[in-house]
Structures are given as structure tokens and as C-alpha cells.
Amino acid sequence: MLGQGISIMTTASRLTWGFARDGGLPFSNYLTHVDSYWKVPARALWAQGAIISLVGLLYFFTDAAVEAVVSVSTIALTISYALPIFAIVIFGMSDIPLHSFSLGRFRPIINWVGLIYCCVTTVFFLFPGSPSPTIVTMNWAIVVFGAMLVFAISFWFTKGNRTYLRTDGALGEMFRAAQLEALHRQ
Numbered sequence: 001m002l003g004q005g006i007s008i009m010t011t012a013s014r015l016t017w018g019f020a021r022d023g024g025l026p027f028s029n030y031l032t033h034v035d036s037y038w039k040v041p042a043r044a045l046w047a048q049g050a051i052i053s054l055v056g057l058l059y060f061f062t063d064a065a066v067e068a069v070v071s072v073s074t075i076a077l078t079i080s081y082a083l084p085i086f087a088i089v090i091f092g093m094s095d096i097p098l099h100s101f102s103l104g105r106f107r108p109i110i111n112w113v114g115l116i117y118c119c120v121t122t123v124f125f126l127f128p129g130s131p132s133p134t135i136v137t138m139n140w141a142i143v144v145f146g147a148m149l150v151f152a153i154s155f156w157f158t159k160g161n162r163t164y165l166r167t168d169g170a171l172g173e174m175f176r177a178a179q180l181e182a183l184h185r186q
Contacts, residue, residue: 012048017041022173023163026155032167064140071141072148075125082118085111097181 020031035042058065088096089111103110128139165174
């Protein structure tokens, strides 16, 4: 259990640091600091620890809140699968470089099945666990997801669209990726 907790904290802090480095989070300048002694993104690590602790504190007050947060993680993961599939279904794959793995002629069918599956399961994940729910047994995931969506959209329009991928770290990473892609195409 301790090992899992450490690996989750490590992964979450690195994702937070990377997203902050690219200017995609509030307080990005603060969160991108890498500790000179430990060589880790300590501020991102502490921020993740604080967020995880706050979610853990919800257990003391209500199970419904914790269940909503856990449900939202599943819903958001499913939506994260659906968005690129949707983009491929709508816009096609003409701009995506070919790789060694291909779905061949079954690609459109598999993409549509995957997209429909994601849509159906997302809707079902938002349903309450039983018919005629009470205020306690209601699935509050839609409220938590809605709040996250409002926050993300608000941040994007107030700051994120001017800062995301416009930092020195992000520009350097994009430049290196472009160089590697050019080498790969040769």
C-alpha cells in the first residue's frame, strides 16, 4: 500500500510539474520549481500531497463526496479516451504520421464502437447507484465534474490561453520534439 501511494504521488507530482512547466496550471511559476538538493519538483509534490490529503479528509465527513471524486476520475479517464477517438472520426488521420501498428480497414468501425462505448459508459457512470436516490445516495459525480469543467474553462479563458505552451520549458520541448520528428522522417 505504501509503495502504491509513493508511486501515485511521484506520478502525480511529475504530471503537475510538466503541466505547470507548459503554463497550463494556476500558479505555474511556483509549481515548476525543482529543488536543487533533491532534484525533484518539490513544490508540485507538496501541492499534490495537499490535494490528496484534502480529498482524504472528505472521508471524515461523507462517503458521498469521496465516491463522487472517485467516480469523476473514472468519468474523466473515459472522456480522455473519447476525445482523440472523436477527433479521428471527425477529422480523419491525414495529419497523423503512420506507425507500425494499424487497425487497417476496420479502423472506422473500431473507432465508432470505441466512441459509442465511451459515451454510453460515461452516461451510466453518472447515474445513481439505485432507483429513487435520496440526497445521501445520489451520485454527485455530475456536480463535481461540472465544477471541474467550469474551473478549467474559466482558467483557460482568463489565463491559460495566453500561457499554455508559451513558456521557455514548453518551447524548448516543442523544438526538441520537432527536431526528433524531422530526424525520424529522414
